[in-house]
Amino acid sequence: MTSFWPTQEHWSVAIPLHTPHPRLPILNATGFVQLPAADFVVPPSEYESLEYLDWKSGGDTNFAPLASADGELDCRGFWDKGKTDKDALWTSNADHAPTLKHYVSGVGANFGRVRIIKLQPQDRETAIRSIHRDDNNRFNPDNEGWVVRSWVELSDNPDSYMLLMDNGPDGLPDPSTEVRVPLSRGARFVVDTQRLWHVVVHPGTSARHALITSFESGPVLEEWIDGQIGARA
Ligand SMILES: [Fe+2]
Helix, strand or coil: CCCCCCCCCCCHCCCCCCCCCCCCHHCCCCCCCEEEECCCCCCCHHHHHHEECCCCCCCEEEEEEEEEEECCCCCCCHHHHHHCCCCCCCCHHHHCHHHHHHHHHHHHCCCEEEEEECCCECHHHHHHHEEEEECCCCCCCCCCCCEEEEEEEECCCCEEEEECCEEECCCCEEEECCCEECCCCCCEEEECCCCCCEEEEECCCEEEEEEEEEEEECCHHHHHHHHHHHHHC
């Protein structure tokens, strides 16, 4: 049915999986954790009126950087500037997104790229063509925390989902591990995107917007996640 499936030649297969970097124990089992929905409202102007760049990742996408390696509106990997995906600087877009800036700062953990993704609709078959793992930890010293990614869904697409798959013994996505995270407004989750293959299936008719942030694993991020989960009770 699906005409595309990654093979050993896929660029993601060469990205390291097992390294000494300190990880978040809560991600050990499945590589992701769902957080309670956001308890704050993000005014649409904070993501609709930003400066977007043409940058393709995971489908027909544009990105609005809120924080980048040097504070410039630049989507390139931090490694192009010899930098790990941490210690980011706010861009001019952040001035127009105070709620989101406050949210990311409030986590307290070291963050790298902070971006709004704008994804055009794509069905599952189209999406699978873009399934991949991220290269989040290039240049990250072995004794520093593993970089993971956090999402906040800004538009409301309950019928769309983040498709996640863990690795099979061959290093390719294992369909028996598929998880679908619904992308309703306010949905929040943290994913080890260097470990899990991922892509968004978005059968809607308008673009989906979400906040994506790279965070360094460590006690600060762990406490923040614990606090978010605890706040659900
Ligand atoms: Fe990715």
